[in-house]
Amino acid sequence: xxxxxxxxxxxxxxxxxxxxxxxxxxxxxxxxxxxxxxxxxxxxxxxxxxxxxxxxxxxxxxxxxxxxxxxxxxxxxxxxxxxxxxxxxxxxxxxxxxxxxxxxxxxxxxxxxxxxxxxxxxxxxxxxxxxxxxxxxxxxxxxxxxxxxxxxxxxxxxxxxxxxxxxxxxxxxxxxxxxxxxxxxxxxxxxxxxxxxxxxxxxxxxxxxxxxxxxxxxxxxxxxxxxxxxxxxxxxxxxxxxxxxxxxxxxxxxxxxxxxxxxxxxxxxxxxxxxxxxxxxxxxxxxxxxxxxxxxxxxxxx
Numbered sequence: 001x002x003x004x005x006x007x008x009x010x011x012x013x014x015x016x017x018x019x020x021x022x023x024x025x026x027x028x029x030x031x032x033x034x035x036x037x038x039x040x041x042x043x044x045x046x047x048x049x050x051x052x053x054x055x056x057x058x059x060x061x062x063x064x065x066x067x068x069x070x071x072x073x074x075x076x077x078x079x080x081x082x083x084x085x086x087x088x089x090x091x092x093x094x095x096x097x098x099x100x101x102x103x104x105x106x107x108x109x110x111x112x113x114x115x116x117x118x119x120x121x122x123x124x125x126x127x128x129x130x131x132x133x134x135x136x137x138x139x140x141x142x143x144x145x146x147x148x149x150x151x152x153x154x155x156x157x158x159x160x161x162x163x164x165x166x167x168x169x170x171x172x173x174x175x176x177x178x179x180x181x182x183x184x185x186x187x188x189x190x191x192x193x194x195x196x197x198x199x200x201x202x203x204x205x206x207x208x209x210x211x212x213x214x215x216x217x218x219x220x221x222x223x224x225x226x227x228x229x230x231x232x233x234x235x236x237x238x239x240x241x242x243x244x245x246x247x248x249x250x251x252x253x254x255x256x257x258x259x260x261x262x263x264x265x266x267x268x269x270x271x272x273x274x275x276x277x278x279x280x281x282x283x284x285x286x287x288x289x290x291x292x293x294x295x296x297x298x299x300x301x302x
Contacts, residue, residue, distance in 0.1 A: 073087045087213045087215055137278065180231070181264060198228055207247060208240075209232065
Protein backbone atom coordinates (compact mmCIF):
# COMPACT_ATOMS: atom_id res chain seq x y z
CA UNK A 1 0.00 0.00 0.00
CA UNK A 2 1.30 3.45 -0.93
CA UNK A 3 0.81 6.01 1.86
CA UNK A 4 -0.25 9.59 1.15
CA UNK A 5 3.16 10.82 2.27
CA UNK A 6 4.80 8.61 -0.36
CA UNK A 7 2.33 9.90 -2.95
CA UNK A 8 3.24 13.47 -2.05
CA UNK A 9 6.92 12.61 -2.38
CA UNK A 10 6.36 11.07 -5.81
CA UNK A 11 4.52 14.18 -6.94
CA UNK A 12 7.30 16.38 -5.58
CA UNK A 13 10.00 14.41 -7.38
CA UNK A 14 7.98 14.44 -10.59
CA UNK A 15 7.54 18.21 -10.32
CA UNK A 16 11.28 18.67 -9.82
CA UNK A 17 12.27 16.67 -12.87
CA UNK A 18 9.47 18.10 -15.00
CA UNK A 19 10.60 21.62 -14.14
CA UNK A 20 13.94 21.02 -15.87
CA UNK A 21 13.70 22.84 -19.21
CA UNK A 22 16.82 22.46 -21.41
CA UNK A 23 15.96 25.47 -23.57
CA UNK A 24 15.32 27.65 -20.53
CA UNK A 25 18.57 26.48 -18.94
CA UNK A 26 20.60 27.65 -21.92
CA UNK A 27 18.75 30.97 -22.09
CA UNK A 28 19.38 31.65 -18.40
CA UNK A 29 23.08 30.84 -18.59
CA UNK A 30 24.19 32.19 -21.94
CA UNK A 31 24.64 35.76 -20.70
CA UNK A 32 26.07 35.05 -17.28
CA UNK A 33 29.23 37.02 -16.33
CA UNK A 34 32.45 35.37 -17.35
CA UNK A 35 30.88 33.23 -20.03
CA UNK A 36 33.23 33.05 -23.03
CA UNK A 37 31.72 34.74 -26.06
CA UNK A 38 31.51 32.77 -29.32
CA UNK A 39 34.66 33.04 -31.38
CA UNK A 40 34.32 34.67 -34.78
CA UNK A 41 36.26 32.69 -37.33
CA UNK A 42 37.64 34.54 -40.34
CA UNK A 43 35.84 34.00 -43.62
CA UNK A 44 37.68 31.53 -45.82
CA UNK A 45 37.30 30.44 -49.40
CA UNK A 46 35.18 27.33 -49.69
CA UNK A 47 37.99 25.45 -51.41
CA UNK A 48 40.46 26.03 -48.57
CA UNK A 49 41.29 23.05 -46.39
CA UNK A 50 40.91 23.12 -42.61
CA UNK A 51 42.62 21.32 -39.75
CA UNK A 52 41.49 22.07 -36.18
CA UNK A 53 44.35 19.81 -35.03
CA UNK A 54 47.04 21.80 -36.84
CA UNK A 55 50.31 21.50 -34.94
CA UNK A 56 49.10 18.61 -32.74
CA UNK A 57 51.84 15.94 -33.02
CA UNK A 58 49.50 12.94 -32.79
CA UNK A 59 47.22 14.19 -35.57
CA UNK A 60 47.34 14.30 -39.36
CA UNK A 61 48.83 17.51 -40.72
CA UNK A 62 47.91 19.05 -44.05
CA UNK A 63 51.62 19.28 -44.85
CA UNK A 64 51.86 15.47 -45.09
CA UNK A 65 50.05 12.89 -47.16
CA UNK A 66 47.70 10.48 -45.44
CA UNK A 67 50.11 7.65 -46.22
CA UNK A 68 52.93 9.58 -44.53
CA UNK A 69 50.70 10.14 -41.50
CA UNK A 70 49.83 6.43 -41.33
CA UNK A 71 53.51 5.50 -41.56
CA UNK A 72 54.42 8.04 -38.87
CA UNK A 73 51.80 6.85 -36.37
CA UNK A 74 50.82 3.21 -36.96
CA UNK A 75 48.38 2.37 -34.13
CA UNK A 76 49.60 -1.21 -33.71
CA UNK A 77 53.05 -0.08 -32.58
CA UNK A 78 52.63 3.56 -31.50
CA UNK A 79 52.73 3.70 -27.71
CA UNK A 80 50.01 5.53 -25.81
CA UNK A 81 51.59 8.29 -23.70
CA UNK A 82 50.59 11.63 -22.24
CA UNK A 83 51.93 13.18 -25.44
CA UNK A 84 50.07 10.68 -27.65
CA UNK A 85 46.72 9.86 -26.01
CA UNK A 86 45.08 9.12 -29.37
CA UNK A 87 45.90 9.13 -33.07
CA UNK A 88 43.60 11.67 -34.73
CA UNK A 89 42.55 12.80 -38.19
CA UNK A 90 40.13 15.59 -39.13
CA UNK A 91 38.05 15.95 -42.27
CA UNK A 92 39.79 18.87 -44.03
CA UNK A 93 36.62 19.91 -45.85
CA UNK A 94 34.63 20.76 -42.70
CA UNK A 95 35.73 23.80 -40.66
CA UNK A 96 35.62 23.45 -36.87
CA UNK A 97 37.05 25.39 -33.93
CA UNK A 98 40.82 24.87 -33.44
CA UNK A 99 41.58 22.39 -30.68
CA UNK A 100 43.60 24.98 -28.74
CA UNK A 101 40.52 27.24 -28.57
CA UNK A 102 37.95 24.54 -27.82
CA UNK A 103 36.07 24.71 -24.54
CA UNK A 104 36.13 20.92 -24.18
CA UNK A 105 39.83 21.18 -23.32
CA UNK A 106 38.65 21.75 -19.74
CA UNK A 107 37.15 18.24 -19.59
CA UNK A 108 40.03 16.16 -18.27
CA UNK A 109 40.49 12.96 -20.22
CA UNK A 110 37.97 14.03 -22.86
CA UNK A 111 40.00 16.62 -24.74
CA UNK A 112 39.99 14.58 -27.94
CA UNK A 113 36.30 14.14 -28.65
CA UNK A 114 34.66 15.47 -31.82
CA UNK A 115 36.11 18.81 -33.00
CA UNK A 116 34.02 21.60 -31.53
CA UNK A 117 31.32 23.51 -33.36
CA UNK A 118 31.52 27.30 -33.52
CA UNK A 119 29.35 28.89 -30.82
CA UNK A 120 29.38 25.87 -28.52
CA UNK A 121 28.29 26.52 -24.92
CA UNK A 122 30.18 23.60 -23.46
CA UNK A 123 30.23 24.76 -19.83
CA UNK A 124 26.46 25.28 -19.84
CA UNK A 125 25.96 21.73 -21.09
CA UNK A 126 28.19 20.25 -18.40
CA UNK A 127 26.56 22.24 -15.60
CA UNK A 128 23.02 21.63 -16.81
CA UNK A 129 23.67 18.00 -17.65
CA UNK A 130 25.11 17.26 -14.22
CA UNK A 131 22.13 18.94 -12.56
CA UNK A 132 19.77 16.81 -14.64
CA UNK A 133 21.65 13.66 -13.65
CA UNK A 134 21.48 14.71 -10.01
CA UNK A 135 17.71 15.09 -10.33
CA UNK A 136 17.53 11.66 -11.93
CA UNK A 137 19.62 10.11 -9.17
CA UNK A 138 17.42 11.67 -6.49
CA UNK A 139 14.31 10.35 -8.20
CA UNK A 140 15.72 6.83 -8.59
CA UNK A 141 16.70 6.66 -4.94
CA UNK A 142 13.38 8.06 -3.77
CA UNK A 143 11.06 5.95 -5.91
CA UNK A 144 12.64 2.75 -4.60
CA UNK A 145 11.35 3.47 -1.10
CA UNK A 146 7.71 4.11 -1.98
CA UNK A 147 6.46 0.58 -1.35
CA UNK A 148 5.25 0.01 -4.89
CA UNK A 149 5.54 -3.42 -6.55
CA UNK A 150 8.97 -3.93 -8.17
CA UNK A 151 7.48 -3.95 -11.68
CA UNK A 152 5.74 -0.61 -11.11
CA UNK A 153 8.88 0.86 -9.58
CA UNK A 154 10.96 -0.21 -12.56
CA UNK A 155 8.45 1.33 -14.96
CA UNK A 156 8.69 4.62 -13.08
CA UNK A 157 12.48 4.46 -13.20
CA UNK A 158 12.62 3.68 -16.91
CA UNK A 159 10.17 6.46 -17.70
CA UNK A 160 12.34 8.95 -15.85
CA UNK A 161 15.55 7.60 -17.42
CA UNK A 162 14.04 8.13 -20.87
CA UNK A 163 13.00 11.68 -20.01
CA UNK A 164 16.42 12.49 -18.56
CA UNK A 165 18.07 11.23 -21.74
CA UNK A 166 15.81 13.42 -23.88
CA UNK A 167 16.50 16.45 -21.68
CA UNK A 168 20.28 15.98 -21.84
CA UNK A 169 20.27 15.52 -25.60
CA UNK A 170 18.04 18.56 -26.09
CA UNK A 171 20.25 20.65 -23.81
CA UNK A 172 23.37 19.60 -25.71
CA UNK A 173 21.78 20.27 -29.08
CA UNK A 174 20.53 23.73 -28.14
CA UNK A 175 23.97 24.59 -26.75
CA UNK A 176 25.74 23.26 -29.87
CA UNK A 177 27.54 20.33 -28.28
CA UNK A 178 26.26 18.10 -31.05
CA UNK A 179 29.05 15.78 -32.14
CA UNK A 180 28.84 12.03 -31.66
CA UNK A 181 30.65 8.93 -32.84
CA UNK A 182 30.27 5.47 -34.25
CA UNK A 183 32.49 3.18 -32.15
CA UNK A 184 34.33 0.35 -33.85
CA UNK A 185 36.34 -2.27 -31.99
CA UNK A 186 38.89 -4.20 -34.00
CA UNK A 187 41.48 -6.86 -33.33
CA UNK A 188 45.00 -5.63 -32.59
CA UNK A 189 46.31 -7.61 -35.54
CA UNK A 190 43.90 -5.76 -37.85
CA UNK A 191 44.05 -2.27 -36.37
CA UNK A 192 46.55 -0.84 -38.86
CA UNK A 193 44.52 -2.10 -41.81
CA UNK A 194 41.19 -0.88 -40.44
CA UNK A 195 42.62 2.49 -39.43
CA UNK A 196 44.14 2.89 -42.90
CA UNK A 197 40.64 2.57 -44.40
CA UNK A 198 39.01 4.91 -41.88
CA UNK A 199 41.72 7.57 -42.09
CA UNK A 200 41.71 7.72 -45.88
CA UNK A 201 37.91 7.82 -46.02
CA UNK A 202 37.85 10.64 -43.46
CA UNK A 203 40.46 12.68 -45.31
CA UNK A 204 38.54 12.29 -48.58
CA UNK A 205 35.24 13.48 -47.04
CA UNK A 206 33.55 10.06 -47.26
CA UNK A 207 32.77 9.72 -43.54
CA UNK A 208 32.30 12.32 -40.80
CA UNK A 209 34.09 15.30 -39.30
CA UNK A 210 36.97 13.34 -37.74
CA UNK A 211 38.20 9.95 -36.56
CA UNK A 212 40.59 8.64 -33.93
CA UNK A 213 42.16 5.34 -32.90
CA UNK A 214 43.63 4.20 -29.60
CA UNK A 215 47.43 3.70 -29.65
CA UNK A 216 49.12 0.73 -27.99
CA UNK A 217 48.52 0.83 -24.24
CA UNK A 218 51.40 0.52 -21.79
CA UNK A 219 50.07 -2.85 -20.63
CA UNK A 220 49.46 -4.11 -24.15
CA UNK A 221 47.13 -7.10 -24.30
CA UNK A 222 46.96 -8.63 -27.77
CA UNK A 223 43.62 -10.17 -26.86
CA UNK A 224 42.09 -6.76 -26.23
CA UNK A 225 40.40 -4.92 -29.09
CA UNK A 226 41.30 -1.38 -30.11
CA UNK A 227 38.74 1.40 -30.26
CA UNK A 228 38.23 3.51 -33.38
CA UNK A 229 35.77 6.42 -33.24
CA UNK A 230 34.22 7.92 -36.36
CA UNK A 231 32.71 11.31 -35.54
CA UNK A 232 29.69 12.99 -37.09
CA UNK A 233 28.71 16.60 -36.52
CA UNK A 234 25.15 16.22 -35.20
CA UNK A 235 23.76 13.34 -33.13
CA UNK A 236 20.21 14.24 -34.21
CA UNK A 237 21.02 14.23 -37.93
CA UNK A 238 19.96 10.65 -38.62
CA UNK A 239 20.39 11.10 -42.36
CA UNK A 240 24.09 11.94 -41.98
CA UNK A 241 24.60 9.33 -39.25
CA UNK A 242 22.97 6.73 -41.48
CA UNK A 243 25.06 7.81 -44.45
CA UNK A 244 28.26 7.34 -42.44
CA UNK A 245 27.35 3.88 -41.14
CA UNK A 246 26.26 2.86 -44.63
CA UNK A 247 29.69 3.86 -45.92
CA UNK A 248 31.35 1.92 -43.08
CA UNK A 249 29.39 -1.14 -44.19
CA UNK A 250 30.43 -0.59 -47.80
CA UNK A 251 34.05 -0.43 -46.64
CA UNK A 252 33.60 -3.79 -44.92
CA UNK A 253 34.10 -2.43 -41.40
CA UNK A 254 30.73 -3.38 -39.94
CA UNK A 255 27.45 -5.09 -40.74
CA UNK A 256 24.03 -5.37 -39.16
CA UNK A 257 24.49 -8.81 -37.61
CA UNK A 258 27.91 -10.17 -36.74
CA UNK A 259 29.73 -6.84 -36.29
CA UNK A 260 27.13 -4.45 -34.92
CA UNK A 261 28.48 -1.09 -33.78
CA UNK A 262 26.98 1.64 -31.61
CA UNK A 263 26.67 5.41 -31.78
CA UNK A 264 27.32 7.57 -28.72
CA UNK A 265 26.83 11.36 -28.46
CA UNK A 266 29.85 13.19 -27.08
CA UNK A 267 27.74 14.77 -24.35
CA UNK A 268 27.36 11.29 -22.82
CA UNK A 269 31.15 10.97 -22.71
CA UNK A 270 31.56 14.39 -21.10
CA UNK A 271 28.96 13.56 -18.43
CA UNK A 272 30.33 10.11 -17.64
CA UNK A 273 27.40 8.18 -19.12
CA UNK A 274 29.23 4.96 -19.96
CA UNK A 275 28.31 1.30 -19.66
CA UNK A 276 27.32 0.42 -16.09
CA UNK A 277 26.73 4.07 -15.13
CA UNK A 278 25.03 4.71 -11.75
CA UNK A 279 21.84 6.06 -13.36
CA UNK A 280 21.16 2.97 -15.44
CA UNK A 281 21.16 4.98 -18.68
CA UNK A 282 21.96 3.46 -22.04
CA UNK A 283 25.42 4.57 -23.15
CA UNK A 284 24.49 4.78 -26.85
CA UNK A 285 21.51 6.05 -28.83
CA UNK A 286 21.80 4.17 -32.16
CA UNK A 287 23.21 0.93 -33.52
CA UNK A 288 24.20 -0.20 -36.99
CA UNK A 289 21.27 -2.63 -37.29
CA UNK A 290 18.77 0.24 -37.28
CA UNK A 291 17.15 1.66 -40.38
CA UNK A 292 18.19 5.26 -41.04
CA UNK A 293 16.39 7.66 -43.38
CA UNK A 294 18.13 8.76 -46.56
CA UNK A 295 18.19 12.29 -47.91
CA UNK A 296 15.71 11.13 -50.55
CA UNK A 297 13.34 9.88 -47.84
CA UNK A 298 13.46 13.26 -46.13
CA UNK A 299 12.95 15.13 -49.41
CA UNK A 300 9.83 13.07 -50.15
CA UNK A 301 8.24 14.12 -46.85
CA UNK A 302 8.70 17.84 -47.52
